[in-house]
Amino acid sequence: MTYETALAVLGDPTRRQVFERLRGGPCPVHAIAAGMTVSRPAVSQHLKVLKDAGLVEERSEGVRRIYSLRREGLAELRDWLDSFWDDALLAFKIEAERTHWQIKRTRDGNE
Template structure:
């Protein structure tokens, strides 16, 4: 299930969830391996992973009793597409600022 833009922003609002995504860039991992990177109990990490899964940012597979998570980058591309007009806006503002500063230096 792919989440909405609101779901994606909500999922990415947490530094813990952003760090989980960064860790999953290295490849699939188990809950226990991911939890080892945090000073919190495994069930808390599992809750963060559930939010990421519900937003479509991670996928879960079970191997016996273990759950393995992998990054699903598709929703991040959708988010990047949504943010693109704002990026152009800020690039133009920064170019205008650079031009203004260059004029003051002259």
């Protein structure tokens, strides 16, 4: 989805914990909940939010629902982050063209 959604969804610590739990690989719900302090329904609810945000995908295996990470869901967020550094480069270039001063700066911004 959008980077806004990803940020809002991953902003919650518990939900992030669920998300990171899946870095180890696909996992059924009860196994995710086992390592956490909150109840299993709470985990289910977080998984639904994560799924709606495209950060996680679900597959059925009998009575189990196996959830796994969906890294593409993070792509927009990553691009958004990168664009901030593009901003810095752009501003740097404009500034360099506008003024002929010698510029000694760090890569991150003004000082």
